[in-house]
Amino acid sequence: MPARLRLLLFVLLLPMPLRAQGALTYKLEYSAPGSANLRVAIELAEPSAGERTLVMPRAVPMGYGEQPYDRFLHNVSAYASSGEALAVERQDGPRWKLGAAGAHVARIEYEVNLAQMEREILSGGDSSRARPDYLELLGYSVLGFVEGLEDKAIRVHIAGPKDWPVFSTLAPKTPAASESLSVAAQNYYALADSQILMGHRAALRRIENKVPLFLALYSEGEADAALLGRLCGEAFQRVADYFGSVPFAHFTIVFEHLKPLSERHSYAFGMEHLESSSFSQSSEQALTVQTSQRQLAQTKYWIAHHIAHSWIPKRSYGQGYFPFRWELAALIDTIWLSEGFAQYAAIDALADGMPTKEGAAFRESMIESRFRSTLRRMPAFLKQMPLVELSKIASTRYSEDFRTGRTVFSRGGLMAAEMDQRMREKTKGKKRLRDALRYLVEWSAREKRAFRIEELPRIFKEATRVETRDILEKWLKPMKD
Ligand SMILES: [Zn+2]
Incomplete structure (x- = not known):
């Protein structure tokens, strides 16, 4: 073996800390x-x-x-x-x-x-x-x-x-x-x-799951860490099952329940990362034994949605997400997919954990509450923008002006729902959007590049044999009302 190759092998075989x-x-x-x-x-x-x-x-x-x-x-x-x-x-x-x-x-x-x-x-x-x-x-x-x-x-x-x-x-x-x-x-x-x-x-707990799952909880009020841990474990299991494979070795969920620093401070958004999700909420939103079943279900969905981002778009993404530009927010044309499809994936992943009828009803009620009814409340000028233009606008103010975020994820979520429905119908239930998204994640790992919007129908068709280009084109256009 040439000396250089031997050296390279030696370096590659070193444990990561030494190599670095x-x-x-x-x-x-x-x-x-x-x-x-x-x-x-x-x-x-x-x-x-x-x-x-x-x-x-x-x-x-x-x-x-x-x-x-x-x-x-x-x-x-x-x-x-x-x-x-x-x-x-x-x-x-x-x-x-x-x-x-x-x-x-x-x-x-x-x-x-x-x-x-x-x-x-x-x-x-x-x-x-x-x-x-x-x-x-x-x-x-x-x-x-x-x-x-x-x-x-x-x-x-x-x-x-x-x-x-x-x-x-x-x-x-x-x-x-x-x-x-x-x-x-x-x-x-x-x-x-x-x-x-x-x-x-910082209350830390390890939860055995598809890969080791860690929960780090900090709360400035009462909070039930065991209850939150159970929801995190269930959400992670469902999302990992949905995508079929887990492309990372461990995952951490960081939860903070904080006393607001001032009236102007808000604590409502989660953030997704390569191997973790972080959530900051105000302390009265912490889960306790008094928390209603409805609130528990919403929290589980919220966690599942952010976990789903570790697949889409952290590892399967449209242009602008990666390579990342740190000094200026990138203009991204596929937020409707990263947010809308990832939300739909989380809904569907949780539905998979329920009996068939109950799961279908859950999916339908979430499509209504997360996407349709949200869109009804959004101003017409946002609905009448082409979706790519709206996505680029939301790239710099998604949560700051959450009307842009809500409109872009709702339109994407409804596009995902329509594609899923067609895939299920055309294949008599053998294929669904889940298969298309699993295939998209594999495609991204193989290609090591961002997908372009016009490539999506072909990629989805390779996975399911179902044509969805007309659905994509319909939802990219300005909405009629
Ligand atoms: Zn999101």
Whole structure:
């Protein structure tokens, strides 16, 4: 075997943490319980000569909007291997120019003011937060990247206050590590899309499922962790069964029930990630023994919908989702599929867990309540936009002006329902949209690229032998009323 090949094999066979050592190292230090201050250091293993650029995300995957995370960075500094401080210049946008021609940037340091972030970002689910006995860090809200090094493997060292449990969705385990933890990320995207939890108030539990499932719950009021864990387990099982295979090794659901920071703060949205979902709700929405069956069913559906996103669009996506652009929200033409079809998939996945008749009735009632009745309440000007145009508009304000989000997912959900109905009828129940979506996920894994809208009917037909192009075209057009 040639020496180079042997070396390559050796490197590939190394455990991930060792393999990542030659790459980038991120060090996160949170030292005092309740402190608003997080310290971050990025170490470049092989500093190259010349200027570097540090970039903080403003757009985040599935965020459909922008958040000014760069605003909360303070004391950005850069150093050579000798420890010599190098020049730092704040630039337009979320960027810092570091070093100078001839200098070698070996280490970048900065601090993040978590209290300022939580105060100034009004959508609770988009912010990290620190409490006297709890810390939640959304990777992309606190971790920047060095331009040009986004694809490098990353080693992450996390240090917390004395005796605090430290948990990362990149390598979840219970009980959590104490005080410090080292994990590896395949690249910047994987790191940015992960979450870190710390503190004794983060209640962690492992739920055996198709793959190990973890629930991390933080609640500022009464909450029934066992009940929530049961719903998460059922939702995950159903969605995993629906897609037929699980393309990740573990999954974490992060739930927070928070006392609103102000009247202007809202806590209503979940966020999906590669190997996790994070949910922030106000504390009165927490599940307790008094929670009605109806509310439990709605919560289970909500969780299932976000879990479904780990297949669509996190691993099977239209243009704009990946490769991801961090500084400016991408204009995406297929939100109706990512959101509408993923919601329909979650509905159908839960229906599969019921007796046939009950499942069909559930599916029909959800199509009515989630899609048809939602659309009836939306203004005509949004319904009369071509769906691709509406999708691009929702790309930057999906939840901020939720009328755009609601109209785009409802039209997509009804398109999915109509396609599913035709597939079932034409094949006498042998095929359904589930088969088309499983095939689409396989197609994406094979092709490693975004699908284009016009490719979808062919892909669906290969899976089911059923033509759906006319349904697609009908729903892409402006609606008549
Ligand atoms: Zn969604």
